[in-house]
Amino acid sequence: MSTGLNCMFVERAEGKWYYILEDGWAPKDAWDWREYATAYGPFRTQDLAQEHLSLNHANPGGSSTVTFRDEKHEEDEVLRELLDGATFRKWGQGIPSLIFPFDKS
Numbered sequence: 001m002s003t004g005l006n007c008m009f010v011e012r013a014e015g016k017w018y019y020i021l022e023d024g025w026a027p028k029d030a031w032d033w034r035e036y037a038t039a040y041g042p043f044r045t046q047d048l049a050q051e052h053l054s055l056n057h058a059n060p061g062g063s064s065t066v067t068f069r070d071e072k073h074e075e076d077e078v079l080r081e082l083l084d085g086a087t088f089r090k091w092g093q094g095i096p097s098l099i100f101p102f103d104k105s
Helices: 046-056 077-084
Strands: 007-013 016-022 037-043 064-067
Touching: 007 037, 007 046, 007 077, 016 046, 016 077, 037 046, 037 077
Parallel strands: 007 064
Antiparallel strands: 007 016, 016 037
């Protein structure tokens, strides 16, 4: 079973991966689901981001991947705010995830 929540993996720069997961309480008719989402990261690889998602959240059922290493994409305001506020915290908890170490450099 999956939650049906939106999920996006983002490579902001080389070696700086994030994932954005739609919040479970998000309205289903929202214009931009990312306005009701939480970002996690940065991770060194997409595989580490996917592993963190799998270990800390229910299966969203699918995802998309966007990279900003090339000049084809540009961060919009919603994405920039999400990534700047990214966290390693488990949803709903005030302590950092201890499932694997993170690198804030």
